[in-house]
Amino acid sequence: MDQKTISIRVNGGHRRVIDGISVAALALELGLEPAKVAVERNLEIVPRSTLAAVRVEDGDDYEIVTFVGGG
């Protein structure tokens, strides 16, 4: 049987993920190292220490950022 999926937004784009995954698992699924990024969920920072504990919910809006070159 197919696993249930939920709809979220990541960096402005729609995405479907398996229901019940953590934010850390989401980052890994996106090919990101959780230790190198910062995550904002529905305009609130998700502390890095809690990424594995916070569950992705249907309708969540994520911004995932990192450092890039700048002046």
Added chain:
Amino acid sequence: MADTWTVAGRAFTSRLIVGTGKYKSFEENAAAVAASGAEIVTVAVRRVNIADPGQPLLTDHIDPKKITYLPNTAGCFTAEEAIRTLRLAREAGGWELVKLEVLGEARTLYPDMRETLRATETLVKEGFKPMVYCVDDPIAAKQLEEAGAVAIMPLGAPIGSGLGIQNRVTIRLIVEGAKVPVLVDAGVGTASDASVAMELGCDGVLMNTAIAEAKDPVTMARAMKLAVEAGRLAYLAGRMGQRRYADPSSPLAGLI
């Protein structure tokens, strides 16, 4: 004794802060940072590339354990955007020392001082140590310092313009009035501009484009290192007074 400067309780030897934007490659960027002797680099905070997450990262080339990353708020036009960006930066990097800039318009990239002051107050309340990009206005500088800015960073000329220090009088007034470090941020075009800033008594200079857009960025980075050091030494040495007319260097007595 080493001539160091201190910001937010941290001592640095190099008085040159360099940006990490506009370089052709990470390799060139890293080589320029090394040649500049900078101990602090500015970085931007942007969305990760989800379409291609395997792309090399800045942190793979410039080690944040060796070089202090100073996250900026470039591209933010309101206090809220800047604060949101720096909250993310703090989470990504784990440090409070940040560069705040709140821009007023895209054409000049002049800072919006009302928003800048508002953002400074909020950031300080949240425990940040903001180094603040600002107009070259001694009153605005004072207000930022009172709000808790850990460094005042007036522009010498518009960002990316390379026009040099346009108003030495106001930069000097800011230096004289400030109890926190003052760094010229923006406007430096070539080495002599950096020396001018240091001769005015600034604690340091921040630049990006002057190095990144030089024909040979690595050589220009070294030139900037030397210029900042030369300007600093000239300031410490205390320059001669200026005269309107000539004053001979050889003795007049004993002329044949």
